[in-house]
Amino acid sequence: xxxxxxxxxxxxxxxxxxxxxxxxxxxxxxxxxxxxxxxxxxxxxxxxxxxxxxxxxxxxxxxxxxxxxxxxxxxxxxxxxxxxxxxxxxxxxxxxxxxxxxxxxxxxxxxxxxxxxxxxxxxxxxxxxxxxxxxxxxxxxxxxxxxxxxxxxxxxxxxxxxxxxxxxxxxxxxxxxxxxxxxxxxxxxxxxxxxxxxxxxxxxxxxxxxxxxxxxxxxxxxxxxxxxxxxxxxxxxxxxxxxxxxxxxxxxxxxxxxxxxxxxxxxxxxxxxxxxxxxxxxxxxxxxxxxxxxxxxxxxxxxxxxxxxxxxxxxxxxxxxxxxxxxxxxxxxxxxxxxxxxxxxxxxxxxxxxxxxxxxxxxxxxxxxxxxxxxxxxxxxxxxxxxxxxxxxxxxxxxxxxxxxxxxxxxxxxxxxxxxxxxxxxxxxxxxxxxxxxxxxxxxxxxxxxxxxxxxxxxxxxxxxxxxxxxxxxxxxxxxxxxxxxxxxxxxxxxxxxxxxxxxxxxxxxxxxxxxxxxxxxxxxxxxxxxxxxxxxxxxxxxxxxxxxxxxxxxxxxxxxxxxxxxxxxxxxxxxxxxxxxxxxxxxxxxxxxxxxxxxxxxxxxxxxxxxxxxxxxxxxxxxxxxxxxxxx
Numbered sequence: 001x002x003x004x005x006x007x008x009x010x011x012x013x014x015x016x017x018x019x020x021x022x023x024x025x026x027x028x029x030x031x032x033x034x035x036x037x038x039x040x041x042x043x044x045x046x047x048x049x050x051x052x053x054x055x056x057x058x059x060x061x062x063x064x065x066x067x068x069x070x071x072x073x074x075x076x077x078x079x080x081x082x083x084x085x086x087x088x089x090x091x092x093x094x095x096x097x098x099x100x101x102x103x104x105x106x107x108x109x110x111x112x113x114x115x116x117x118x119x120x121x122x123x124x125x126x127x128x129x130x131x132x133x134x135x136x137x138x139x140x141x142x143x144x145x146x147x148x149x150x151x152x153x154x155x156x157x158x159x160x161x162x163x164x165x166x167x168x169x170x171x172x173x174x175x176x177x178x179x180x181x182x183x184x185x186x187x188x189x190x191x192x193x194x195x196x197x198x199x200x201x202x203x204x205x206x207x208x209x210x211x212x213x214x215x216x217x218x219x220x221x222x223x224x225x226x227x228x229x230x231x232x233x234x235x236x237x238x239x240x241x242x243x244x245x246x247x248x249x250x251x252x253x254x255x256x257x258x259x260x261x262x263x264x265x266x267x268x269x270x271x272x273x274x275x276x277x278x279x280x281x282x283x284x285x286x287x288x289x290x291x292x293x294x295x296x297x298x299x300x301x302x303x304x305x306x307x308x309x310x311x312x313x314x315x316x317x318x319x320x321x322x323x324x325x326x327x328x329x330x331x332x333x334x335x336x337x338x339x340x341x342x343x344x345x346x347x348x349x350x351x352x353x354x355x356x357x358x359x360x361x362x363x364x365x366x367x368x369x370x371x372x373x374x375x376x377x378x379x380x381x382x383x384x385x386x387x388x389x390x391x392x393x394x395x396x397x398x399x400x401x402x403x404x405x406x407x408x409x410x411x412x413x414x415x416x417x418x419x420x421x422x423x424x425x426x427x428x429x430x431x432x433x434x435x436x437x438x439x440x441x442x443x444x445x446x447x448x449x450x451x452x453x454x455x456x457x458x459x460x461x462x463x464x465x466x467x468x469x470x471x472x473x474x475x476x477x478x479x480x481x482x483x484x485x486x487x488x489x490x491x492x493x494x495x496x497x498x499x500x501x502x503x504x505x506x507x508x509x510x511x512x513x514x515x516x517x518x519x520x521x522x523x524x525x526x527x528x529x530x531x532x533x534x535x536x537x538x539x540x541x542x543x544x545x546x547x548x549x550x551x552x553x554x555x556x557x558x559x560x561x562x563x564x565x566x567x568x569x570x571x572x573x574x575x576x577x578x579x580x581x582x583x584x585x586x587x588x589x590x591x592x593x594x595x596x597x598x599x600x601x602x603x604x605x606x607x608x609x610x611x612x613x614x615x616x617x618x619x620x621x622x623x624x625x626x627x628x629x630x631x632x633x
Contacts, residue, residue: 023251026260031181032328033246034265035321036122036239038181041188041273042315043129044071044236045280046293047382051229053286056221061281063226068277071233072270074425078240079266081397081422083259084415085244088400090255094245095396096333100340102399102406106453111395112337113452115241117445118388119330122238123159123323123367125385128376130319131155136295137312151376156368158320163364166327167357184318185268187311192275195301199282228436234429235382236273238389239322240265241396245329323367331359341463342456383441387433388449394430397423487574489513493542494558494600495520495580498534501617505580506542508615512576518544519561523552554596555603562610576611577604583616 024032048067052060089097095115100108131154243262250257276294279285285296298311331347335356338348346358374380397419404416434442491509495502495518509516518535522528528546535544545566547557561567562575569575579597601612 024246024249024257025251026257026264028178029243029246029250029257029261030264031178031321033242033261033325034239034268035181035318036126036242036323036325037237037265037269038185038239038272039126039129039318039322040236040238041269041276042133042294042319043292043378043382044233044273045277046285046287047232047235048229048277049280049285049293050287050379051225051232055225058284059221061284063221063229064277064281067226067230067233068274070230071236072274074234074429075237075240075266075269077418077422077425078237078393079262080418081400082241082244082262084418085396085400086247086258086262087255088403089244090247094241094333095392095399096336098399098403099392099395102402103395105457107395107399109337109342109453109456110449111392112333112342113449113456114388114391114395115245115333116330116337116388116452117449118238118385118392119326119333120363120366120370121381121385121388121445122326123363124370124374125235125378125381126319126322126326127155127158127162127367128371128374128378128381130158130316130323131376132292132378133295133312133316133319136292137309137316139291152372155371155376159323159364159368159371162320162323162327163360166324166360180314180317181321184314184321185272187314188272188275191298191301191311192272192279195279195282195297198301224436227432231386231429231433231436232382234390234433235386236269238386239325240269241389241392242325242329245333249328249332327360327363330363331356334359334362337456341460343459345463380441383437384445387430387437387442387445390426390430390433391449393426394423397426488572489515489574489576490569491516491576491578492558492562493518493578493580494554495531496596497531498538499580501580501582501615503538504617505578505615506538506540509576509578510542516542517567518542519558520544520546521549521554521557522546523549555600558600558604574609574611576613579612579614581614581616583618585619 045064045068048064049060052063056063085094085098089101091097096108096112099111128151131151134154135151240262243258243265247254247258250261276297279297279301280293283297283300285293285300287293288296294315295312298308302308302311334343334347336348337343338345347356347362349358350356370381400419401416401423404412404419434446438446489512491513493502493505493509493516495505506516506518520528520531522531525548528548532544532546545561547561549557558577562569579601581597597614601614604610604612
């Protein structure tokens, strides 16, 4: 039943060879990998105004233009820098691979941890923003209604939808999620042009944005204020690295296709982010609870017409697609980190649909926890946002700079200049974000990233230890003497009572050893005598040992028996413990039976000289209700 439900939700399993058909073209890769960066324009300008408007009133819109220009300049620097990264590291991995290769293990793991945190926050922020766009539209349809208390359930439903879409595999998720980003891009381009034209001609509709009163300036324009607004707006640049992380997911030629997608991504972000900032300035949209800045702008331009709802619908969808960018990159990044031994190996395994399903599930669970804890509020999540990705930006740029200066390959001078400028600029941005956002929640990320680095190094140390202890040298293999040396196998069959399952286990024990002992643990004398009486009817040569356990323990009496002189265990013997069990055929029926076999198995497997074999007897169904119920006497 569970397998059928799984196939309905995510589709039938794919063969390994079908991975070659699960690649992005430019047209499919652009919407999947650019959604994060492009969607940021839906809230980046609002986040800038959220800092400026309460402090300096109408002057906020002038400063919005300057800050937007600075962010666009930073975008251009990152674009040129990452084109070089894509060309130099065609196997993907982005900052993690670049930093590891050029700056060392600690820098690489730090970049990987920073990116992982950013991808998780991207999902939480994007879905929360998408839910905000939905509730904004509903508040316009139903004036006076307050739908904010439905935000978290809406977020979780959207998260579930995206998770299932990605579990279906790369190809299907790209087809499923490719149309909405293009619709948003087209809608925003039309809105920017139409909005500017209507303003210049004086033919503006219901000025919903202007209807919100602007506060008077209550603070002077200070450097701290501008830097704080700038750090908020830098959320527009998250997602730029997504393309460099996902190069292996592109069709051949992979490098050229990835570079084309990066160029188109940057172009759309530049035009749309700049355009929205211009519209916010022209229409003086004011950040307001329950009505986003983009909602106010589109309502001012289109009024309460179908086009307004098109803008809101495409905005909500593109914000969800931004979360999908993380679903493309986080599992791939974690698979690389896992392959290198810094994360659990399970994260490097592909699922039935050839996606890294374990990474998808981990991302979904952590994002859901963040959404619940922060109540699906974009404003509460934004302070945690961006610092992680800019740390990875900085490490990547310094790594590339060191590579050019050290190796001096090709036209290394101008490449070093580009990455050197990128490193310095992104480092300054990290310091700005850390300083301005620290008291507002960024301290959480600043604390979490080092803890993740420590955990990842601990995982690596564990894997190294395991590999060292299991490693065989050539001479160890040659001297193994498998054909000349045989363990002396002794078998113990623990049985709680004499039944069909225990009889099968005793018969099987006879096939693997002549040295077999049946072992019973009784919590009282009467039950022990009953087992002895029934066992005598078997007329078998296999001896039965009954051990009384006054403290109702099972594993301890068995271990004591193995170590006793009576049993005669000597070093070099291998003891096989065969556990007779029965399996019911309904999930709910498991709660009606204890799981002592599993607990005993876990305890025994802590010893090198003990092998545990669990021998199941599968029972049939119970039949119709009341059919097998005996009438009372």
